[in-house]
C-alpha cells in the first residue's frame with residue numbers, strides 16, 4: 196500500500212465536509228473476463244438507462260460526479276475502435292484478462308451494440324452541468340496483474356487521452372480498474388497531467404492487489420463491512436499540497452441484494468452515518484459504484500441513491516456540506 200498523502204500536511208477542503216461521487220463507467224469492458232453478454236447484457240442495458248436517470252437526479256439536486264470512463268466506449272464505430280488501439284497491448288499472464296481478446300464480439304456501432312460503445316452517453320454526461328469525464332484507462336487496464344509492463348500501461352493511457360481529445364475532453368482524474376495501482380502507475384498518470392486518483396480505503400481489507408490476492412475471505416469481510424461497521428467511516432482529508440491528490444474511497448455502493456434485503460436499512464445507515472461524520476469533521480466522504488450495478492433491481496438501487504442524496508441535502512442545509520467531483524481536489528502545485 197502506498198501512502199501518497201502525509202498526515203502532517205492534511206488539507207480540509209470545506210468546513211462542512213464534502214460528498215464526492217465517482218462512477219466507473221465501463222459497460223461490458225469491466226466485466227467481460229467474468230461474464231458474457233448473454234449472462235450480463237440485461238444489466239448493461241439497464242445500466243445505460245440508469246445513467247440517464249442518475250444524470251437527471253444529479254442535475255436537479257446540483258450534485259457533481261466524476262465519470263471514470265473506459266476509452267473504448269468513446270468510439271463511434273468498430274472501425275474507429277480498431278484504429279484507436281494502443282501501440283502496445285497488455286501481455287497479462289492470464290490473457291483472458293485482456294479485453295483485446297474479445298474484440299471479435301464487438302458489433303458495428305452503438306446502435307447495433309449497446310454493450311461495447313457509448314459515445315452518446317459520454318456526450319450526455321459531458322453536457323450535464325457539474326459532471327466530470329475522467330479516465331478508467333483505455334482498455335480497463337490492470338496495473339498490478341502479472342505479465343503486463345509499465346510501457347504497456349503508458350501506451351494504454353496515451354490511447355485513452357487521444358480518443359477523448361476527439362470529444363474535446365482532457366482528463367484530470369483517473370480511477371484505476373479493479374483499484375489496482377502503485378507508485379509507478381500513478382507517476383505515468385501525473386506525467387500526462389492526470390494528477391487526481393481514487394485511492395483505496397486504508398483498512399487492510401481494501402489493500403490494492405492483483406486478482407489472486409483478493410481471497411474469498413477478504414471479499415466476505417468487505418461484504419460484511421457494508422452492513423456492519425468493521426473498518427470505520429473511511430472519511431478523509433484530501434491533501435492537495437502534493438503533486439498528486441489521492442481522493443480516497445470511503446465506500447463502494449453495493450447493488451441491492453434480494454438475498455440480504457432485510458439488511459438494506461443497515462447498508463444505508465452505514466453510509467449516511469459516515470456522511471454525517473464527514474460533515475461534522477469537515478472531511479470528505481467518497482462513494483463510488485458502476486452504472487451497471489444499478490442495471491438490475493433498478494428502482495431499489497435508484498431509491499437508495501435518492502435517499503443518499505436526500506441525506507446529503509440535509510447535511511448541506513445543516514452543515515454546509517459541498518458536492519464535489521474528483522477534479523475539485525486538483526493539487527495546487529499541479
Ligand SMILES: [Zn+2]
Nearest residue numbers: 219225372373
Ligand atoms: Zn472498472
